[in-house]
Amino acid sequence: MFIGxxxxxxxxxxRLAVPKKFRAALGKGAFVTRGFDNCLFLYTKAEWAKxxxxxANLPFAQANSRAFGRLMLAGAMxxxxxxxxxxxxxxxxxxxxxxxxxxxIAGLYNRLEIWDQEKWREYTKKSExxxxxxxxxxxxxxx
Amino acid sequence: MFIGxxxxxxxxxxRLAVPKKFRAALGKGAFVTRGFDNCLFLYTKAEWAKxxxxxANLPFAQANSRAFGRLMLAGAMxxxxxxxxxxxxxxxxxxxxxxxxxxxIAGLYNRLEIWDQEKWREYTKKSExxxxxxxxxxxxxxx
DNA sequence: TTATACGTGGGGAAAAGTGGGGAATTGAAA
DNA sequence: TTTCAATTCCCCACTTTTCCCCACGTATAA
Numbered sequence: 357m358f359i360g361x362x363x364x365x366x367x368x369x370x371r372l373a374v375p376k377k378f379r380a381a382l383g384k385g386a387f388v389t390r391g392f393d394n395c396l397f398l399y400t401k402a403e404w405a406k407x408x409x410x411x412a413n414l415p416f417a418q419a420n421s422r423a424f425g426r427l428m429l430a431g432a433m434x435x436x437x438x439x440x441x442x443x444x445x446x447x448x449x450x451x452x453x454x455x456x457x458x459x460x461i462a463g464l465y466n467r468l469e470i471w472d473q474e475k476w477r478e479y480t481k482k483s484e485x486x487x488x489x490x491x492x493x494x495x496x497x498x499x
Numbered sequence: 500m501f502i503g504x505x506x507x508x509x510x511x512x513x514r515l516a517v518p519k520k521f522r523a524a525l526g527k528g529a530f531v532t533r534g535f536d537n538c539l540f541l542y543t544k545a546e547w548a549k550x551x552x553x554x555a556n557l558p559f560a561q562a563n564s565r566a567f568g569r570l571m572l573a574g575a576m577x578x579x580x581x582x583x584x585x586x587x588x589x590x591x592x593x594x595x596x597x598x599x600x601x602x603x604i605a606g607l608y609n610r611l612e613i614w615d616q617e618k619w620r621e622y623t624k625k626s627e628x629x630x631x632x633x634x635x636x637x638x639x640x641x642x
Numbered sequence: 643t644t645a646t647a648c649g650t651g652g653g654g655a656a657a658a659g660t661g662g663g664g665a666a667t668t669g670a671a672a
Numbered sequence: 673t674t675t676c677a678a679t680t681c682c683c684c685a686c687t688t689t690t691c692c693c694c695a696c697g698t699a700t701a702a
Contacts, residue, residue, distance in 0.1 A: 359575040359577070360576045361576075369680090438681080439683075442660090484595070490563050494567050512651090514650085514651095
């Protein structure tokens with residue numbers, strides 16, 4: 357289970373440290389891909405396999421399904437954790453997510469999200485302001 | 500079952516003493532996360548597991564579900580109680596809840612709430628003043 | 643008044659995160 | 673085929689943060 361918010365830095369070589377806690381889970385293989393709201397999703401091998409399966413079975417006759425598949429499947433890349441506990445993010449994903457030096461890594465149960473710090477700050481600020489409304493809606497979903 | 504109101508202090512290292520009564524219940528694992536009205540929620544491991552499960556199953560294709568998950572899952576952190584009976588609150592949660600030196604820990608049955616003392620005072624003052632109205636509305640919910 | 647327990651503060655050791663240099667490997671050009 | 677250049681990968685070292693332990697003060701009860 358991934359939870360929490362971590363602040364790390366992306367170096368000039370495109371390397372990003374994974375929080376110590378999560379390395380064991382990702383050691384068997386990790387997959388990054390494009391996410392929503394301009395962040396990246398990082399999955400364990402097992403979770404990625406489940407998701408990829410679902411994506412592959414989307415009806416490719418539908419334009420939206422094709423777009424979704426291209427976004428997440430073609431966007432994906434398997435990454436390895438080096439001896440220092442870092443992964444290398446490919447150029448196209450750094451560009452997509454607008455990552456600069458300061459990066460936020462967020463745990464969302466079965467995935468990690470990688471955000472540019474500025475974007476994350478703006479996003480959470482906005483969400484906090486709307487949290488009461490959102491919570492009302494969530495109660496309808498049984499939370 | 501957590502009840503009562505306790506006043507403690509947060510030190511420079513972000514450490515907060517948990518009231519003695521509650522340590523046994525939280526000893527097996529405790530989880531803090533963002534709450535409502537700018538306070539933090541503190542759960543036992545068992546209670547958190549139930550909540551996290553629900554949050555994880557929200558449909559991530561919906562913008563509001565994602566926002567809620569990011570507030571509460573990415574907001575969460577598992578904390579351990581040290582030999583002195585304290586937990587460490589991460590920087591981002593202290594910022595979120597506006598905690599300063601004086602902190603209130605309040606028991607709410609299946610969770611504890613952590614408030615900045617000032618905010619708590621204002622909130623309770625306001626609620627006490629409105630208690631009659633609130634009570635009317637609650638009766639509709641079967642209380 | 644003394645003893646005990648709880649809460650608070652701080653210092654030192656260890657670990658995690660970050661940056662940079664050098665070796666090895668790959669690819670391209672002569 | 674050989675050589676040069678560029679990129680990738682690996683390892684070392686520094687810095688910062690975290691964790692663990694000890695000690696003091698205050699409150700409470702005997």
